[in-house]
Amino acid sequence: MRSLFYITSALGLIALAFWAYHENFLTQRMLTKTEQLQTEIGQSRAKLRVLRAEWAYLNRPERLRDLAALNFDRLHLFPLSSSHFGRADQVAYPRLEERDLVQPVAASARGGIE
Amino acid sequence: MIRIPLRPLATILKARKTGKNPDDIERANIRQRHEDMQDESRMRAEGRLLVLGMLFFLGFLSISARMAFLAASEPSEPKVHSFGGAIHAQRADIVDRQGRILATNMETTALYAHPQELIDPKNAVKQLVRIFPDLDEQRLLRDFSGPRKFVWVKKKVSPEQKQAVYDIGDPGLLLGPREMRLYPNGRLAAHVLGGARFGREGVHAAEVLGVAGVEFTFDEYLRDVVNYDVPLQLSLDLSVQAEMEQLLAGGMRVMNAKGAAAVLMDVHTGEVIALASLPDFDPNHRPVGSGKNPDNPLFNRAVQGVYELGSTFKIFAVAQAMELGLVNPDTVLDIRGPIRFGRFRIRDSHYLGKELSVSDIIVKSSNIGTARIAQMIGVDRQQQFLRDFGVFEKTSLEMVEASGGKPLLPPKWTELSTMTISYGHGLSATPLHLAAGYAALANGGYQVTPTLIRKEHPTQGLRIVSENVAKASVAMLRKVVTEGTAKRYGDVPGYAVAGKTGTSEKQKKNGPGYDKDRVLASFASVFPAHDPQYVLVVTMDEAVETVGLKPRRTASLTAVPVAAEIIGRVAPLLGMRPHFEPQVLTKVELTAN
Numbered sequence: 001m002r003s004l005f006y007i008t009s010a011l012g013l014i015a016l017a018f019w020a021y022h023e024n025f026l027t028q029r030m031l032t033k034t035e036q037l038q039t040e041i042g043q044s045r046a047k048l049r050v051l052r053a054e055w056a057y058l059n060r061p062e063r064l065r066d067l068a069a070l071n072f073d074r075l076h077l078f079p080l081s082s083s084h085f086g087r088a089d090q091v092a093y094p095r096l097e098e099r100d101l102v103q104p105v106a107a108s109a110r111g112g113i114e
Numbered sequence: 115m116i117r118i119p120l121r122p123l124a125t126i127l128k129a130r131k132t133g134k135n136p137d138d139i140e141r142a143n144i145r146q147r148h149e150d151m152q153d154e155s156r157m158r159a160e161g162r163l164l165v166l167g168m169l170f171f172l173g174f175l176s177i178s179a180r181m182a183f184l185a186a187s188e189p190s191e192p193k194v195h196s197f198g199g200a201i202h203a204q205r206a207d208i209v210d211r212q213g214r215i216l217a218t219n220m221e222t223t224a225l226y227a228h229p230q231e232l233i234d235p236k237n238a239v240k241q242l243v244r245i246f247p248d249l250d251e252q253r254l255l256r257d258f259s260g261p262r263k264f265v266w267v268k269k270k271v272s273p274e275q276k277q278a279v280y281d282i283g284d285p286g287l288l289l290g291p292r293e294m295r296l297y298p299n300g301r302l303a304a305h306v307l308g309g310a311r312f313g314r315e316g317v318h319a320a321e322v323l324g325v326a327g328v329e330f331t332f333d334e335y336l337r338d339v340v341n342y343d344v345p346l347q348l349s350l351d352l353s354v355q356a357e358m359e360q361l362l363a364g365g366m367r368v369m370n371a372k373g374a375a376a377v378l379m380d381v382h383t384g385e386v387i388a389l390a391s392l393p394d395f396d397p398n399h400r401p402v403g404s405g406k407n408p409d410n411p412l413f414n415r416a417v418q419g420v421y422e423l424g425s426t427f428k429i430f431a432v433a434q435a436m437e438l439g440l441v442n443p444d445t446v447l448d449i450r451g452p453i454r455f456g457r458f459r460i461r462d463s464h465y466l467g468k469e470l471s472v473s474d475i476i477v478k479s480s481n482i483g484t485a486r487i488a489q490m491i492g493v494d495r496q497q498q499f500l501r502d503f504g505v506f507e508k509t510s511l512e513m514v515e516a517s518g519g520k521p522l523l524p525p526k527w528t529e530l531s532t533m534t535i536s537y538g539h540g541l542s543a544t545p546l547h548l549a550a551g552y553a554a555l556a557n558g559g560y561q562v563t564p565t566l567i568r569k570e571h572p573t574q575g576l577r578i579v580s581e582n583v584a585k586a587s588v589a590m591l592r593k594v595v596t597e598g599t600a601k602r603y604g605d606v607p608g609y610a611v612a613g614k615t616g617t618s619e620k621q622k623k624n625g626p627g628y629d630k631d632r633v634l635a636s637f638a639s640v641f642p643a644h645d646p647q648y649v650l651v652v653t654m655d656e657a658v659e660t661v662g663l664k665p666r667r668t669a670s671l672t673a674v675p676v677a678a679e680i681i682g683r684v685a686p687l688l689g690m691r692p693h694f695e696p697q698v699l700t701k702v703e704l705t706a707n
Contacts, residue, residue, distance in 0.1 A: 046221050056215040056298035061356030079357070079683055082608040082692035 120144060204293050205322050206336045207345035208307065208329075210352040211387075211568050217297050217307055217329070217397075219322070223276050224292040225268040226317065229258045232286030241282045242267065245275055269312060269320075270294050290317040295329075297397045303355050305391045305414040306348070306513065306566065309400035326405060326412070327397075328566060330514045347568040349385035354378065357683050358388045362652070365676030366392055371657035373408075375415035376680065377549040379649045381556040381640070382572040384563045386511070387648065387688070389546075391415040406518060417511060418518040420542040421653065424618030424669075426638040427538035427548075428484045432476055433555060433587045434499045435487045437579045443473040443586055451482040455530050460485050476590045476614065477598035481537045488536030489529070496532050502561065502578045503551045505543050512566045519544040538616055545636070549651040552638050555591075556646035559584040588612050592643040599668075600637065603675040606682045608692025612646075613639030613677070615669040620656070632656050635669035637677040641685065642693055648685075652677040 068077040120143045126136045208217040232238055235258040243251045246268055257265045271279065271289065279287055295310035308327020312320045322337075324330040332346055358376055366374040378388040395401050395411040405412035408419060435441045446469050452461035466480050475483030488496060500506060508520040522542040524531040534540040546564055553562040554575075561575030579587075591612035595604040599615045616636040619628035636653040640646045657672035658665045666672075685692075 049218065050220060052215060053218045053220050053296050053298055056218065059214075060299045061302065061353060062300065065356075065360070080686040081682065082606075082686055084686060085691045 118143065118147065120147075204319070204337070204342075205295065205310075206338075206341045206343075208336075209345045209347050210350050210355075211347065211385075212351065213345075213347070214352045215298060216303060216348065216350070216352070217295060217310075219293050220296045222292050222294045223271040223273075223289045224266070224315075224317075224320070225271050225276075225279060226288055226290065227258065227265045227267055228286050228288065229260070229262055229265060230286070232258060233284055235259055235286075238282060238284045238287060242279070242287075245278045266315070269315075288317075290319075292320050293322060295322050299352070299356075300398065301394050301396050302352070302359065303350055303389070304394045304397045305412075305417070305515070306350060306389055307397050308513070309397040311400075325400065326515065327513050331512045348566050349380075349383075349387060349568045350389070350566070351387050351688070354684050354687050355388040355390065357687060358680055359390045359392070359394070361680045361683060362390050362676065363392055365652075365672075365679065366654065366657075369654055369657035369659055369672045369676070371654040371672070373415055373655040374653065374657075374676075375419065375545050375655075376650065376652045376677075377416050377545050378680075378684065379549045379553050379562075379564060381553040381562065381646050381649055383569045384550065384553065384565050384573070384575075385569055386546075386564055386566050388684070389416050389566075391417075391419075405515065414513075414515045415653070415655065416545045416651075417509070417513060418515045418544065419653075420519060420522055420544055421634050421636075422539050422542050422618045422620075423545070423548055423636055423638075423653075424538040424616030424634070425479045425481075426614045426616035426636050426651075427541075428476055428479065428536065429555065429587055429591060429614055430500065430503065430551060431484050431488050431491065431496070431536035432472055432590065433579055433583055434491055434496065435472070436583045436586060437499075438491065438495070440490045441472045441487065443471065443590060445472050446470065447472065447475065447483050447486050449475070449480050449483045449486070453482055453485055453533070455533070458530060460533060473590050473593060477593045479594075479599050479615065484536045485533035488532045491532070491536075493527055493529060493532050496535070497527060499578075500535075500541075502576070503547075503554060504561070504563075505541070505547050505551065509544065509546050509550065509564050511546060511564050516546075519546065521547060538618060545651045545653045548636070548638050549649050552640055552649045552651070554578055555584050555587045556640040556649055557584075588640060588643055588646060591640060595639075599670045600674045602670065603678055604637070604639075604670075606641070606678050606685070608694060609641045609681055609685045609690065610643040610693065611639050611641045611678065611681055612643040613637055613650075613674075615674060617667065617669040631658075631667075633667045635667065635673040637669055637673040639677055639681065641681055642690070644693070647690065648688065650677055650681060650684075652680065 068075065071077075120140050121136065122139075122143075125139055129136045129139060205219050207215055207219070210216055227238075229235065236255070239251060239254045239258055242254065243249050249267070254265075254267070267287070268275075269292070276289060279289065297304075297307060297309075306327050308329040309325045310322050310329050311325050313323040314321045324333040324336065328346070328348065329336070335341055336346060358378060362374050362376050365371075373392055375391045376388070377386060377390075379386050391414045393411040401411060403410050403412060405414070405418070407413060408415075413419065432441075436443070441447070448468065449462070449466060449470050450468055452459040460481055462481050463479075466478050466483075470478065470480055470483055472483075472487070474480075475487070491499075497506075505521055506523065508518075509516050521544070524535070524540050531540050550562045550564050554560060558581045559577050559579040561578055563573075563575060589612075591614055592610065594600050594614050595611050600611075600613055604611055604613060604615075614637070616634075616638070618634050618636075619630055620632040620634055621627070622629045634653060634655055635657045636651065638649070638651045640649050652673045654669075654673050654676065658667050659671045
């Protein structure tokens with residue numbers, strides 16, 4: 001009985017040692033991976049910052065103004081002024097002939113309104 | 115275990131034969147056995163103690179070994195819990211009220227050298243100067259061939275230049291990462307942002323410190339690790355600021371002015387939407403020099419420049435007189451002049467008649483009329499009132515430069531001072547003070563604290579004047595634009611501008627008295643008059659309009675057209691719909707037949 005106990009505990013010890021060894025290597029691998037990911041995140045952040053800075057640089061008002069002036073013949077962009085504001089009743093209805101009126105008329109005809 | 119018998123038969127028999135007591139033998143044997151047992155247990159105990167001692171020794175040894183290792187090894191951050199600790203930008207961004215970037219950080223490279231490790235210093239210097247033409251060749255050669263072990267060559271290196279330096283291939287030339295401050299909009303809002311410089315420099319990184327403007331005021335906030343992902347949001351609006359700067363620069367050129375400043379402020383919150391001072395500079399290459407010299411582009415005219423702001427101050431005297439119940443807009447006052455006060459005379463710029471109503475005193479800008487009103491108010495009450503408007507102290511704007519804009523008050527505040535101050539002479543304040551004062555009148559009479567930080571909700575200051583007085587004041591200012599000094603150029607269709615012009619002669623450079631040819635033209639305006647939202651103050655330094663035969667310097671011809679142009683462009687950008695005031699209906703007479 002006693003020897004069985006010794007043998008099982010020895011086997012248990014070996015199993016636990018193996019498990020600990022295994023976990024240790026798993027953890028180390030994870031740490032390396034985390035480090036890699038952190039570096040990657042850092043690089044992406046730096047890239048993002050550069051892109052944002054570039055976006056801000058390319059959209060700086062001075063440049064946009066010059067571009068609007070350069071492409072005036074195509075875009076006809078004017079500085080925003082009070083005349084660009086309108087009232088709702090100034091918005092024209094779509095022109096009638098552009099609407100496809102065939103089907104609704106046919107539908108109402110079937111309803112016996114005619 | 116072999117047990118030795120206590121009474122071995124052979125020994126007993128022998129003893130009996132010789133007549134000895136066999137019990138003695140037994141006793142001796144018992145003693146012997148006890149001695150053996152004692153020896154054995156001592157051996158065992160000693161052995162146990164030794165093992166235990168060894169165990170303790172090993173335990174302490176491993177602990178001390180670990181401690182020694184920890185003490186001797188390089189410190190490193192825990193890998194699992196540092197979520198990109200070293201990866202964030204060193205300094206938080208600055209954005210405008212809509213989140214558009216005004217200042218950000220960018221990674222760049224710094225170039226340094228270990229002269230001892232240079233293989234061919236002469237060639238290295240020659241190549242470096244080819245890449246960076248601004249380097250001083252002689253000095254670099256001296257540094258490289260001298261005893262120095264470390265030399266900074268260039269603090270910011272572009273990727274192309276970095277490659278070129280690699281191509282030199284000298285192992286003594288080294289590159290280190292470095293963050294730099296970038297202002298992508300260039301000169302835009304330069305005075306507000308200020309600029310940054312490198313603090314302590316290392317090979318792997320360098321501190322970025324703010325030198326002026328909000329960069330300096332909020333240096334601690336921007337460098338705080340907690341705020342790296344939380345940008346500092348200013349109240350400025352990028353597009354409004356850009357438009358205002360452009361129009362102001364144009365106006366300054368046309369009016370031949372030496373400098374100009376403009377402040378646009380929300381009357382309810384005190385938020386500064388745009389603040390410009392010309393000439394300006396590029397914060398990416400901040401010029402050296404003292405920002406305290408008014409002729410230096412670093413000088414912020416809107417915040418640091420204290421000027422006698424002239425007639426724009428008149429409305430304060432009138433508002434106070436109305437608040438005290440001394441006058442109402444229709445009270446008629448005697449404006450015959452000049453008023454003699456000792457050797458001093460107060461006169462109007464031209465003859466305005468014998469008497470004018472209070473409203474017309476503002477509309478026609480009568481110095482004599484305002485001085486008479488100030489006389490009614492008296493010294494003490496005027497001081498208290500102006501103090502409430504914040505004219506006595508430097509503004510609380512979040513810029514270091516604001517502390518330089520402390521108003522200049524008369525050393526002795528006499529009755530004459532009261533009279534001259536009522537029309538803006540004898541007291542110097544910044545355009546920002548003026549904007550805050552006008553904002554208080556425009557928002558219905560509440561004190562306004564100018565701020566550069568975006569505010570979600572309006573904060574209500576102390577009440578300075580009653581709502582009726584504030585309304586009456588704005589109505590008078592509106593009349594200045596519809597029928598008074600700003601009539602010709604001041605109105606902007608749809609935005610009902612109300613404002614007051616001010617043309618003040620500057621003090622002579624050497625000696626007392628005023629110089630007629632050097633004036634500060636200003637226009638302080640509020641729009642729209644029926645529901646004031648914004649205050650715009652434009653000042654132009656030594657502006658002169660040369661279209662006519664004679665050079666003219668009055669604000670109505672210099673500052674007013676520029677201000678009107680700014681309002682016309684900026685108001686739509688602020689999302690304000692034009693509002694056309696109801697026209698006065700032609701009289702309809704009811705008749706009966």
